[in-house]
Amino acid sequence: MRFLPVFVLVILASACLSEPDCVKAGTNLVQLRLRDSTNAVTKAVFSSIRISGLTGTYSTKDALSTFKVPVNPEAEQTSYEIEYTYFYLDSIPKKRKSSFTISYTAQNIIVSTTCPPYKLISNLDVPEFSFREKPLVVNRTLSPSEAINIEIKL
């Protein structure tokens, strides 16, 4: 019984010998949610997504209510041009073309001496947009969790 404190100390100290795991702490993906004019969550099929800083064009096969777009971690803002078909009142398909720009600040973070550094993207804003209403920024900091960052009213 009198060796119990020593035993506890040895157990605690043994944790120092194992190196911590590198968990993914940062991301450059912005999670967007789509809403219709009645503020209900709606879905859209994206036939074209063009992102500034990238040469390719992206598209989706399925109708999505939430989707992720990357921001350029080396820039202060990233612009998007999207062509999509959304279903007004869940049935009437409507084709649209919109554009928006997301601005942000990127803070360089050194996690540890073993894990890769990352950029913490925060202070999200949508300074430019062609939607009827300004997209609502729900969560201003990007994190690997599935939290919604911006809500767009189509």
Place this chain on the structure above:
Amino acid sequence: MKQSILKSSFSILFCLLVINGIAQRSTDNQQTTGLQQQEDTIASRPRPKKPDSLKEKFLYRSFRIGTDLISLIKTPVTKNTPSNKFAGWEINGDADFGKLYFAVDIGQWARAYDIGYGNYGRYENNGNYFRLGADINFLKKDPDRNMFFFGLRYGRSFYNESATLIFPGDTYFPGSTESLQNTGVTAGWGELVTGLRVKIWKEFWMGYTGRMKFAVGTSGDTKFKSFDIPGVGSNDDGLVFGFNYQVFWRFGVVNVKKPISK
């Protein structure tokens, strides 16, 4: 996850040590009170009050100057290991005012790390720091004025840091390498300290200090979040623990008159 468990474990252990110290003290008080009660039942007539020899007046008695041996040993040991290099020193001083000791620490700290064995870059810093605070000695009866103490410190650090960071790419954007510098960074923090000081020979003392550092705040780290703070260590969001093993020399001893028994 493991780091947070480890931190929590040490926090709990630290709290237990604090509670243990307080419990020892309260046990002493209980024993003394029991003795007084016994005396009261034996002799009912009032006795003349004895002077409380344990009560120490707030008077200057001596001061000690010392240094941290761990910093002095780490400096030459890590000299030829550029992947994890430390160079620094720390001078500690305290002034004995009876139960209360006023403490000052000043130090210099330069650190260099390879990040991910160099695959993710390199980090370096260099700066100075100081701590100010006070300790309470819980060994009241010790004739040599040995110490088991708890105390508080406030620390400030002034430093520059630089890093070459290699950011891995993702599915969309390629990775990048950036050379960044934070100059004129300042940091402030609080510390809860505990430890021992023991008289070894004449005026030579040895001891250790355990430090629980909290509320670390930095300013001026604009290019990247400050990673290692001189005097603190890792710039984590939670608690940071530190340890010093120190040697001291005591100077300027002033004999304070003991209370005279009536």
